[in-house]
Amino acid sequence: MTASAPLGVFDSGVGGLSILAELRRALPGEDLLYLADTAHVPYGARPDDEIRTLTDRAVTALHAQGVKGVVVACNTASAFSLGHLRARFDLPVIGLVPAVKPAVQATHSGVVGVLATPGTLRGTLLAEVIREWAKPAGVQVIKAVSTELVPLVEAGQADSERTRAVLRDILTPLAQAGADQLVLGCTHYPFLAGSIRAEFGNTFTLLDSGPAVARHTRRVLEGRGLLSGQTAGGTERYLVTGDPRTAAPVLTTLLARSMHNGTQDHRAALTPRIETIQT
Structure with missing residues (x-):
């Protein structure tokens, strides 16, 4: 080496x-x-x-x-x-560790969203950073999960209408709950930034690791x-x-x-x- x-x-x-x-x-x-x-x-x-x-x-x-x-x-x-x-x-x-810490530090509403895969949600890293940073700060973390988004990015459809429909479905509850920060908890998800902004404007500040x-x-x-x-x-x-x-x-x-x-x-x-x- x-x-x-x-x-x-x-x-x-x-x-x-x-x-x-x-x-x-x-x-x-x-x-x-x-x-x-x-x-x-x-x-x-x-x-x-x-x-x-x-x-x-x-x-x-x-x-x-x-x-x-x-x-x-x-x-x-x-x-x-x-x-x-x-x-x-x-x-x-x-x-990689999901970017919960900077999201907690930046939120004004006290509500942070995390968009992740089922595997990331099952793992211990996300739970650990939520416990370490969000809970002591009194910040609510709302999780959104989809099995469709990664295959859509892999298929070159990050900006497709289907992708935007999936994002509308899973992120609208976060917007309605007042989340102002959205942690992109999968490396595929930064490629969805254009679709997220097309659907939600400046509702969320997008953060990735x-x-x-x-x-x-x-x-x-x-x-x-x-x-x-x-x-x-x-x-x-x-x-x-x-x-x-x-x-x-x-x-x-x-x-x-x-x-x-x-x-x-x-x-x-x-x-x-x-x-x-x-x-």
Whole structure:
């Protein structure tokens, strides 16, 4: 494990590209190796043991590729797998925690919404941050869950009428309850920001954990002497466990949207090279 090795980034699908974009902004000189388990997405409704097994297999595959650390860019996988992964692998494993703390600190109404997958709601991380930050502050946390949203994003339909209908159905109760902050508790959900704002305007301030996990990743790599030392020119590689021809159009679209904050960049405009991997 050397400082010149790539940093691994794992998600069940394309949602982790929202984290990849924040990592690129925080670590412009690092080579990033992104693995999407598109053969098994979504994870949210799967049994707990299966989530752990799939996550372990993905991180094992990244470890075999020689990465110097792994960011588990999946809220559901983080909720069930971090302790196991850190005990099993001798490299930094960084996970996601739903952005409840900044939501609690920012709310004026005293009501915060959390939009998450069934898996994230079952896991312990969300309950822990609610107990640590929301309850002492007297902030009410209302949870919204859907099994449809991740597949819609994976299918390239983040801005579709069906997606907006699902969001209307599950978020209207939060708006009616006075929530002014909405925690996006899945890495796919930042790609729904346009649809949420189209339906609800400025009702909610949207928060996700991407910027915080990118800053934390930089601190961890620096603390272990694993920063590459380069300040620009980092590369990206993309691995999928499913059909790369299916993943390519959605991955290309979401990269162009997220990787460079909407600015024109030749890398964002090109179709990325996607390789198949078995986990």
